[in-house]
Amino acid sequence: MAKGYKAAAKRALAEQPQVRESVTRATLHFDANRARAYAEVEAEAWRDWAAATKRHTLSRLDRYLIQAEARLLASGAEVHWAEDADDAQQILRELIDRYGVQRVVKGKSMLSEELEVNGLLERLGVEFFETDLGEYIIQLAGEPPSHIVGPAIHKNLEEIRALFHEKLGTPPDASPGALAAAARKVLREAFLTADMGISGANFVVAETGTVVLVENEGNIRLSTSAPRVHVVLAGIEKLLPRVCDLEIFLQLLARAATGQKIGTFVSLLNGPRRPDEPDGPEHLHVVFVDNGRSSVLADREMYEALSCIRCGACLNTCPVYRQTGGHAYGQVYSGPIGIVLTPGLRDPRLAEDLGYACSLCTACADVCPVKIPLPKQILTWRVRSAKRAPAAERMAFAGYAQLMTRPRFYRISGKLLRIAASLTGAPWLPVLGAWAAGHGALEPSPKSFREIWEEDLGNA
Amino acid sequence: MPDAKRRILRRVRRALEGRWPVEAPTGPWRPAVEEGEAVERFSAHARANGAEVLRFTEPGAARAWLADWAAGFASAAVSPQVPAAYVPPLPAATPAEAELGVSRALAAVADTGSVLLSSSEGRLLQLLPPVHLVWVEETRVLRHLAEALEALGGEPPASALALHSGPSKSADIGQIMVQGVHGPGRLIIAIVPSLEDAAGEGKTVPGPDPAGGLDWDAVRSLAGRDLTTKRGGSFTVERVTENTAVVRVGSSGKTYTIRRHCLEKAVQRIAAGTPISGPAAYRRHACNEAPAYAWALLHALDLA
Amino acid sequence: MRVCFFVTCLADQFFAEAAADAVRLLRALGVGVSFPRAQTCCGQPAFNAGHWDEARKMAAHTQDVFEGCEYVVLPSGSCTTMLRAYSPRLFEGDRPRYEAALDLAGRSYELAEFLVKVVNAKDLGRGLEGVRLAYHHGCHVSRELGVKEEPVRLLEATGAEVVPWEADQECCGFGGVFSVKNAPVSLAMADRKLDTLPEVDYLTSADGACLMHMAGRARTRGLDVNVRHIASLLWEARNG
Structure with missing residues (x-):
């Protein structure tokens, strides 16, 4: 099977039309809510401020990492550092051994997907539960998430009903409320019996060592409160300098993601349970993960992408994403931010394919809460991979440039285009052939403008 | 990974080499202030988030409401930081078993409609019961998130602070909103003037009295009597049954039924220190059924 | 000038x-x-x-x-x-x-x-009185240059009705090389435009390539969509 976005998108559109329908509906809904929520506030000023704060943090990232580590240690947390997924897996394996962990509850974390934590837990024979409802749905279905915020938006109610009927024995026509209740029952039991909770981090505040988590269901609060061990997986770019910075970031994140004023549950974690507290984890571990981020930071044309707060707004507004959903990208991060981040985090060659999961419509630039110049960066990836483009493409553009810098040849080929179209009824350039498959034959104007000018307009 | 930290920091420093640090924007930057009073804005925003908000101007009214409302639950897990007066008269249960969790907020935030909770009272009671009641002192309703976050400033007061801004919800199933997915499906925020004052007198709050403090025989004795409302309208107490009093209005001949339960509730409020000085107060603190005549009954009995 | x-x-x-x-x-x-x-x-x-x-x-x-x-x-x-x-x-x-x-x-x-x-043209003639139009905002001109109101204002000045269209600012899917490299996605994007297109006499735009893309897609789907470049409509309004 052919790989990459191009092939997967083609397959998805042909074989799973319901994905396009579900994803379009969900993203239009998210995007409209985002637009309304931005309009309620001075969104432009918020975004400028947030962008500047993130750029500042990145420009002094080493200092903020050291500060955050010191504060975390002082609060009683243990801090670990992982250069890549292997490191992170080894750290997790050691913690699972140390605490004799048999059952894990997980809060939604894109970094956990990057690090393939679920694969590790499976290999270790540790029972684990994705506890976000959307994540739980796709865990049951054996799929990866297709969206940063709504991991199961590619599935419609009917598909989820059938899945729950098969896996949990709910009635085939169960209501969304009944389906959620069935999941709640399983997961409630999991929360209360798990030994370890694993979460990501939306923000880590350097000033206080506070780990900040945002959600709507309460599953992250439960995953980080009920088990006796809590492990935080945090990308090194997640830092914010000060507690007061959260005021804007919490509200901006929620508005950008779903149009809410703030996420329904915000956890502000400072170390493990204290002696005078009735409950909470006895051990808190924070793993700072690089996994390609320092390379992105070193790339002066791409480093702004590390400002990303994973709101999903660029996915929601992206007309390309809406057609295929996230799975077609074949990567952890999809949509515009995925196109920009993935080649930098993993392999620049991925840009050859991913760079064209974009029509350069620039809608994403208008919604990004931290003003990442996504369209500009996608184009930069195209420029970088153009040198490795297929020979036919390179020759075509070289020829095109030759033609377009020689006005006389340009004029003659216009005439040839007309003759060819009238003779064959079909286009003769391969690129135009591909076009004609979806659009019908090209129909050049009977006379070019140039000819009209010469015969008519030029004499005025 | 003993050397991982060193290597990561070295790579970060190398990445930043030769670049000018970007200055932090000045601030903390404050979003534009909405007009209006903090408690009102808070209530509106929390309600828009799906929370239920009650505002009590007198401690007695809050306690009376609690006694009445809590009767719908079998058990509660209550924060040790909730003053006794505001503890529902229910058997205690663990958070996993309780039908109701009761918290005391450190603060509330008007901009976002959030309450700030602390792990020092326990985290699970904030999360596991299907219904979560949060007491907030009026003076702790702050305008902005930053004011609430100042609590984190120097030494964070607890291992986990949390902002709750509505009931647990998810639209992960076909974009249809479902409440109470993992956390509480109902969040009730009750705003009171002070939680400190109540702590002292708290013990005196009576539990739900089956008779409700109302002598029903006295009500029966009103049967056949002609009475007047506060505004001077005359009516007759036509009959009194086991659970209702029926009155007929002289001018129109219309009849109204007043339920025993409502009258009992009013008497409880009065006993708890809330004066019910007229039909409007009766409607606010007891029931919204025939308040003019119901209040006149209580008045005739020297109860109001 | x-x-x-x-x-x-x-x-x-x-x-x-x-x-x-x-x-x-x-x-x-x-x-x-x-x-x-x-x-x-x-x-x-x-x-x-x-x-x-x-x-x-x-x-x-x-x-x-x-x-x-x-x-x-x-x-x-x-x-x-x-x-x-x-x-x-x-x-x-x-x-x-x-x-x-x-x-x-x-x-x-x-x-x-x-x-x-620049010309400050206000009166172009009311030659399009009663004509219903859908206006497609080309991505680049509307988002990068902020030219959104000008074409609509001109069209409305001709007496035409520019009908509200929920997808009027969404990308049509043309995107140059994109339409060849990822043709199925590009066409699905055109479908979104066409499927939401209100009942109009003409679909118009300042971007010929977008119009070609949508018209071509409409043709292969057998849809009856009349496409005209904004310059032709404005000239028709002026010229009668």
Whole structure:
């Protein structure tokens, strides 16, 4: 099977039309809510401020990492550092051994997907539960998430009903409320019996060592409160300098993601349970993960992408994403931010394919809460991979440039285009052939403008 | 990974080499202030988030409401930081078993409609019961998130602070909103003037009295009597049954039924220190059924 | 007032009559129009495909062709964006060319934008009274240059009704090379536009390529969609 976005998108559109329908509906809904929520506030000023704060943090990232580590240690947390997924897996394996962990509850974390934590837990024979409802749905279905915020938006109610009927024995026509209740029952039991909770981090505040988590269901609060061990997986770019910075970031994140004023549950974690507290984890571990981020930071044309707060707004507004959903990208991060981040985090060659999961419509630039110049960066990836483009493409553009810098040849080929179209009824350039498959034959104007000018307009 | 930290920091420093640090924007930057009073804005925003908000101007009214409302639950897990007066008269249960969790907020935030909770009272009671009641002192309703976050400033007061801004919800199933997915499906925020004052007198709050403090025989004795409302309208107490009093209005001949339960509730409020000085107060603190005549009954009995 | 008309390669070959209408309209409004013969392509296809060496050659050629023109007017939103917003990026390492690019950017206008901002045309004639239109906002001209109101205002001034369209600012899926490299997605995007298109007499836009894309898709689906370039509609309104 052919790989990459191009092939997967083609397959998805042909074989799973319901994905396009579900994803379009969900993203239009998210995007409209985002637009309304931005309009309620001075969104432009918020975004400028947030962008500047993130750029500042990145420009002094080493200092903020050291500060955050010191504060975390002082609060009683243990801090670990992982250069890549292997490191992170080894750290997790050691913690699972140390605490004799048999059952894990997980809060939604894109970094956990990057690090393939679920694969590790499976290999270790540790029972684990994705506890976000959307994540739980796709865990049951054996799929990866297709969206940063709504991991199961590619599935419609009917598909989820059938899945729950098969896996949990709910009635085939169960209501969304009944389906959620069935999941709640399983997961409630999991929360209360798990030994370890694993979460990501939306923000880590350097000033206080506070780990900040945002959600709507309460599953992250439960995953980080009920088990006796809590492990935080945090990308090194997640830092914010000060507690007061959260005021804007919490509200901006929620508005950008779903149009809410703030996420329904915000956890502000400072170390493990204290002696005078009735409950909470006895051990808190924070793993700072690089996994390609320092390379992105070193790339002066791409480093702004590390400002990303994973709101999903660029996915929601992206007309390309809406057609295929996230799975077609074949990567952890999809949509515009995925196109920009993935080649930098993993392999620049991925840009050859991913760079064209974009029509350069620039809608994403208008919604990004931290003003990442996504369209500009996608184009930069195209420029970088153009040198490795297929020979036919390179020759075509070289020829095109030759033609377009020689006005006389340009004029003659216009005439040839007309003759060819009238003779064959079909286009003769391969690129135009591909076009004609979806659009019908090209129909050049009977006379070019140039000819009209010469015969008519030029004499005025 | 003993050397991982060193290597990561070295790579970060190398990445930043030769670049000018970007200055932090000045601030903390404050979003534009909405007009209006903090408690009102808070209530509106929390309600828009799906929370239920009650505002009590007198401690007695809050306690009376609690006694009445809590009767719908079998058990509660209550924060040790909730003053006794505001503890529902229910058997205690663990958070996993309780039908109701009761918290005391450190603060509330008007901009976002959030309450700030602390792990020092326990985290699970904030999360596991299907219904979560949060007491907030009026003076702790702050305008902005930053004011609430100042609590984190120097030494964070607890291992986990949390902002709750509505009931647990998810639209992960076909974009249809479902409440109470993992956390509480109902969040009730009750705003009171002070939680400190109540702590002292708290013990005196009576539990739900089956008779409700109302002598029903006295009500029966009103049967056949002609009475007047506060505004001077005359009516007759036509009959009194086991659970209702029926009155007929002289001018129109219309009849109204007043339920025993409502009258009992009013008497409880009065006993708890809330004066019910007229039909409007009766409607606010007891029931919204025939308040003019119901209040006149209580008045005739020297109860109001 | 005199302008140089940059027909753009696509309009030259595929929207020649609409481009001619643009010239007729400008002249009718008292604007002198000349047509530098050596003009070809602004270079955007190569720019968007990442072939910047080639794009630079075309952009430099375009600079030379339009040197000395007081105004350059284009019947294409996307090509205008190339001159205004993108072309300077090609010459960041070449100061004279970079300045020439900025200079050309300062003189270039999309047709409707030019009519509103420079000519200050208000009365184009009410020749489209009762005509129902859907206006497609080309991505680049609307988002990169912020030209959103001008074309709609002009069309409404002709008596036409510009019908609300929920997807009017969404990308049609053309995207140059994108429409060939990821044809199925590109066509699905056109479907979203067509499936939400209200009942109208014409679908119009300042971007011929977008119109070609949507019209071609409509044709292969057997949909009855009439497409007209904004220049032709405006000229028709003026000319009766």
